[in-house]
Amino acid sequence: MSRVCGPLARFVIVGLLAVCVSAAPAAAQNVIKLGNLVDLTGPTSDQGKDIAQGRTDAVQWVNEHGGVNGKKLELVSVEYGFQPPRAVAAYKKFVEEDKVLLVLGYGTPDTEALRPYITKDKIPYISGSYSGHLTDPRQTPYNFPGGIDYTSQIRIFFNYVKETWKDGSRNPRVAFIYADNAYGRAPIESGRAYAKEIGVDLVDEEIIPTVLTDATSQLLTMKKKDPDFAYINTNTQWVPVVLKDSYKLGLKTKYVVNNYGLDERTPGLAGPAAEGVIGIQDVAYWGDNVPGMKTLMEFHQKHHGSDTHASPYMRGWLCVIVAAEAIKRAGNAPTGESVKNALESLKEFDTWGITPPFTYTNEDHRPTNRARLVMIQNSKIVPMREVTVDRSMKWIGK
């Protein structure tokens, strides 16, 4: 009896204690709670770690600097392992138990799964997913992608192709290489349409699995179509596999990678295979010369100086900066609706220079139409130029 009941009793006691601790009433009315959904154990945990760290740090920073309208922010953080059902469960807790004002969301499948709930509960939702499907306020009034949407990015790619293409005898040939998941597929449909519209021949689409170790067969198939450019839409840890295999096969295709596929770690991961690869940069890289970086660096140095960070860390800060500004604008008694309206009032809002200025309106939730093209040269990321796409309403919500 005691052999079993001992550990069991201990477990029960620990569990009860835990529940009691968590049930302890929140300190005061002077706290604004934000839901924070991140993946630290699933397939995107690579980005998740720094995003979580960035959000935590940013909230701490905001609180150290007087909070928002005199109130402190509090993150209610949940790790969901990139599983949509767990995200839904976490969301229900955010809304019902924690009464959060706003949710800092995460990936594409879970954000799309939560769409109906968010709209019903009127909870502003700033997501790490920049899926174009979330940009149309008529359908998703409370979704705010926290960066330039994937559809705009793929259009940037096509514009770049069009601009650099000098051979008048034929149209440039392009291919898509994308991950077999909601994130990878998000901009593909729009990409096909845009290719047709601007006269670029989309000759091939290669689908790669989410978890990738070898892309040779896909690249060999692509090679038959001989594209001049290819757009890679997957995550940072798998893009190097594509690049390395392409390097091995000696392909001449020019690669452009979306914002989540290439960051300051890519040269280290892909080595010489990364040379000449172009990335679409949505946030500042660690150590970039932008106004807010000094604050970030100082905070990092003070609290956890020994570790290193990459662009997801800046994305973490970004979400909180935007959220804090909106809450500030919503006044002393912010509600979901007033925060949403405040977000939609952001006009050319300076995100400490971490991103191009953000503008949400009640007709268009694309935060920006600007990004930067970067190229990897001599194992370093070299900025090329700022690019802008038009905010044509044709692509909204797609």
Add this chain to the structure above:
Amino acid sequence: MNEQLVFMLQLVITGIAVGGVYSLMALGFVLIFKASSVVNFGPGELVLFGAYISWATILQMKLPLPVALLVTLLVAIGLGLVIERGVLRPLIGHPIISVIMVTFGVASVIRGVLNMTWGSDTRPFPVLFSPEPFHLGPVPVSPVHLWSFVSVLLLLAAFSLFFRFSKTGMAMRATADNQQVALSLGISVKWIFAVSWCIATVVSALSGIILGNVRGGVDFSLADLGLKVFPVVILGGLDSVAGAIIGGVLIGVLENLSGGYLDPIFGGGVKEVAPFVALVVILMIRPHGLFGKAEIERV
């Protein structure tokens, strides 16, 4: 040469190269099964463990390469001992479902501990092999794949000799054959189990190092590749070392051929699922695989 033929040749050779890594992972699995009839459902986590330890020793602690590799292998041996002594030995004689489940449990703990120690962000892996491909006729092969293949062949040779001539190796074969007879002949079956786990974790660590180089970095998705072990071992035979190696190569080739010819038709994903389709087919036709011992009870 005809273009179609080159395409196929490229697929086949890439398949063989990639298959070498699968063989290596499968080797660890087969050794455990051969000695102790335990099916390890977390082979990926052992690989992940090896990759992280070698990353930590080489890049974090900045040990010289040979020392770092030695430390990695020693730590892997330690892990093997801990798993065998701590978890599997108490479960000897328990139903299969318990043993299957406990390996899931162990895998989960390994994952969690690694995550708590180093966090989940991708770590650039030390470059051990030149990235410049060399050409096998018209087909470029990356050196890391070549080296993995060489290490597979070396290991095959080493294990063949080990099982044939060394005392421990013979004892392992005897144990695999019949535990009770082995016991009565004075073989310490517990010792054999421990040795087999240690060898398996070491081999898994090696494949971790190789996979880290293939990827360029380590992160937790590396563990998902462990599942590729199952088609390999079913094809080769659960208890055959040679089977694991040939099975790995065949599965690699099958993957690449189906990727090259079927993916364009189905819109992707066939490359990943083809090994599992093959698995089901093999189980229906020849459950003991190519080289396994045919001792499945027919029901």
Add this chain to the structure above:
Amino acid sequence: MKCGGFRVSYRADERIFDTALPIVGLVALLAVLCVIPRYATTYWLDVLNRIGIAIIGALGLNILIGYTGQISIGHAAFLAVGAYSTAILEVNVGLPFYLAIPLAAVITSVFGLIFGIPSLRLRGLYLAIATLAAHFITTFVIVHWESTTKGVLGLMVPPATVFGLPLDSDARVFYLIFALAVPAIFFTKNLFRTKVGRAFIAIRDRDVAASVMGVNLLHYKLLAFVISSFYAGVAGGLMAHHSRILFPDSFTLLVAIDYLAMIIIGGLGSILGSIFGAVFMTVLPEVLKLTATSLTGVYPQAFGLIASTRDVVFGLAVIFFLMYEPQGLARIWVRFRSYWQLWPYSY
């Protein structure tokens, strides 16, 4: 107070309840269940709903593994088939939920039958590996049959309606889920008082012996798969109505492992165990989540560390139960109960 099984007639032996007390308890429990949605918050209702779904799924898996001894790692695939069939029948065919869920369960049973065919030749770990393969094949089909399943973009499911009342809140779905979970428990209980159930147990204990005693292995093994997947189909159908959007990611291998853990931790071959396991495996992550959230309120910087303990705790729980209490929570409950029944003379 009773302290043993002393029965003098077949009738007495066949009774489910020996005394009136459990019946009173059950009625009270059912009454509590009926009023819970009035008082619980949506979050806890959501947890309860997931428990209800997990109970049905775990019962199904326990019938297959715990009672019949056929190992399956493909339970997530069964759930997926149930969920997607329900959704597709409602969205594309336009059936109401009360036809769609049973029909989906039948489809899942047929699917289970196909799944089960390898069990005629294979057993033990070979069957486990075959079902593992089937899991990946099913996922592949769901991801790539985009015209119907919407693939990775997710399939929206409209809320079920009862007499014009949409079941669009957790409180309303709660009644649907428990209206199916409670009968499922009783059906399982009764199943093992019949010829079929006993044949299952005979097969588990030794299939050759069972066959000698006249149990038709072909028939009963496939039947076990059919019944088990029927449960999974129902559970899947309820999942479709509970989450109202389906993704292939909602049915990963981790889900199958969670269900395995439920029946291991709860107790193999035990109905009570399936229930305990379902509760344990649903509540444990919530407790961890609450702990993590409250601790990170105090130490925000430790969130990453605390959040990643989930894998460790899950793994340790599984290992702990397998090593120290292989018959699971159900066994602990029995011991606990008999201790107090005989108190103060317990030994």
